[in-house]
Amino acid sequence: MGHELTLPNWLRAIGSGPHGAHRRALRDDSGELTFAELADAMDAVAVGLLRSGLRTGDRVVTAMEPSIPHTVVILGALAAGLVAAPLNARLTGPEARAYLATLDPGVVIADPAHASLAHETGCRVVELTAAGERKPVADRTAPLGSHSHSHSQGRGGTLVPPAEDAPAIIFATGGTTGTPKGVLHTQRSLWLWLNTCAHGNPRTPADIELFFSPFFHITLGTNLLAPLLAGGEVWIQRRFDAGSALAAIDRGAGRLMGAPTMFSALRAHPAFATTRRENVTAIRFGSAPSTDDFVRGLLRDFPNARIRAGFGATEFGSVMGFDHEDLLAGRFTGVGRPLPGATVRILGEDGCEVPAGVVGDLVVACPWQGHGYYGLPEETAETFRADGVHIGDRASRTEDGWVFIAGRRKEVIISGGENVYPREVEEVILRHPHVADVVVYGLPDGHWGERVEAGIVAVRDRTVGLEELRGFCRADLAGYKIPKKVRLLDAIPLTANNKPDRRRVRADALAEATGTGPAGSADMPQGADTPEGADKP
Structure with a gap:
């Protein structure tokens, strides 16, 4: 394989290395994979996708629950030079068709939980009928990840490595103002974004990240793909359930990420008091404003955790945040300071930066930002401009650079x-x-x-x-x-x-x-x- 800076190349390097090969990378309700097994499964699925008739750059839509097979299919698409596009499985059939009309998928990969939605899209569908079963990963990803595919290619040997500037993955916006738009990341922008996440929220190979978010959200990058890039383990749960999450924490899951409402649900669960919360070493929250009492509660309830808050958007991933030390100093509100490499400006109607304390348009530029809305040139030109990404948020900042979000222009x-x-x-x-x-x-x-x-x-x-x-x-x-x-x-x-x-x-x-x-x-x-x-x- 080549030496391109791509996530598949890096995962192969971990999987073939002396320290990473036998280390667990993923677990879900039906199984687990080491990094060596993950790399092999990824390449087997990559070969299977190409053998199904897909060509470089084709969109591979996934309508699946969070799981090991779902992860392997996404990574397999990246390894094959295809474009992964996780679908919001909560959409109705007509909503999904409207979103996918722009993406023009080559195939929709579905598990039994979402096969009916996949068929409603009107696209070609490949079903992974054993995705949720306790079977080897080759069976769980069949017919794509068959044993014959795995043995025929030998860890990426017959795959042509995608270029760093090749399209890699499409994340859907929230769709709160109409049909979602698909934000495109290249192999390079994805690599840079995941590295930013890994450095901004440091991990060790001994860490176990608990993941219970849908894959179509950018948390797929921040707390599933980024931990894998850092050589850590990810424990995938199909959905957020306070009891299941607390059981995983009690068994060693030590890194959590979610909205404040999720942490409130953990605290309200009867098992909270008896859960070994000293296992938790890192918490990251975001998605909504938080109260002083909420943050103080986290500091009290998870005494060994370094707590961080982050701000990002589908268009550019993570770009701002505040650290544990900020919280200890009593700074609980706002969204913090820009991450290294991110340029954040707040502009007035005249396009010039406004003074401290004045609300203006938030404009973000960073090396890992998305490359526009797939298939939507007019919307892309409106949002992804030469001076940065204009997502419609209104914000202000203090004299020392601390940013507060006032709301969305459309709201x-x-x-x-x-x-x-x-x-x-x-x-x-x-x-x-x-x-x-x-x-x-x-x-x-x-x-x-x-x-x-x-x-x-x-x-x-x-x-x-x-x-x-x-x-x-x-x-x-x-x-x-x-x-x-x-x-x-x-x-x-x-x-x-x-x-x-x-x-x-x-x-x-x-x-x-x-x-x-x-x-x-x-x-x-x-x-x-x-x-x-x-x-x-």
Whole structure:
């Protein structure tokens, strides 16, 4: 094989080395693989994909649960010079067809759990019927990873190594504003991104990473492919389940990554108190704002863990974060500082950088950023510009470079002619001692154009009234940013990417406001509001 800096080449090097060959790389509910076995299985699937009639650059869509076979198929596609494209298996058939129309897949690889969705796409489908069974990996990946393929090629021997600038993998955006778009990474940008993750969140070969996220999300890179690149083990669970995750932690899984809601679910589980949490050495959280109490709880509950928070996007992977030392110093909010190699600028309407404390457009440039939206040249030109990637986030920064996300430009609420960014309001509300979680959104209003509302999950056995919340917010928020209505929720629904589903909460609130949905709100008394400008500091 060549010496190109690609993930398959690196995994072969680990698998053939004296220290890595017999070290476990992956485990799931049905088996495990050493690095040597992983490299062989990857190359066997690569040969199988090419023998199925695929050509260099063809898209290989996967509709599968998180598993060893799913990992091997993705790596096999990379090794064959094909383009892996994990599919959001939560999409409906019509949604999947709309997304894949742009990708024009050569094949959809499916396991039994998602075979029906795969066939609904109208694409050619190859089913891995034994993917979930306790069998050797060649059987679990058959008909692609058959024994004959594995023996015929000998760890990549007959495969032509892809160039570093060749297309490698496509991640779907969250699709919160319509049909998801596929962000393309080359072999090189993927390699650089995984190295950034490995250096920014250091690992040792003895580490066991617990993975329970869907593969179509960029966490596939940050906490599955990056640990493999670093020579560590990944323990894959099909989905997040607090009891299963705690059992894995008790048995030695020591690295965790997830949204704050997932860690809250761990803490609420009956097995939490008896789980050997001293095993946990690293925690990384992101996806949503967090409270001071949440972070202090992590520091207390996982005393041996170095805790980090990160910020990234499908378009450019991980680009900002803050470290354990920042948390110990009491810095719990915002998204931290740019990672080495990432250039983060905040621009005003004139395209110039704004002063500290002023909200502007977030623009990110880094060597590992994506290379545009596959098959969508106009959308690519709008987002991936010469000066960096413009994803539509609004942000500000302090004098010492600490970045705060205000919200997305498309989520902005225009109330009385003033811009309100939901995340800015959420971060204030989350400081209230009786608020466990919150999502802020705007609804049509005859007087203000839009009004600010908040869906709140209260701390157990507590409640939060509207006037109490408005009084709490008044010290930190201008009057026009303070919610005019509060809806009490049991939980904040999440998108497929495990982020708060603002659209769904807003739709439920709109249905309630128009008399077509369930009640559950704390309305402000009529006439109690002051003119918008009166509350401004």
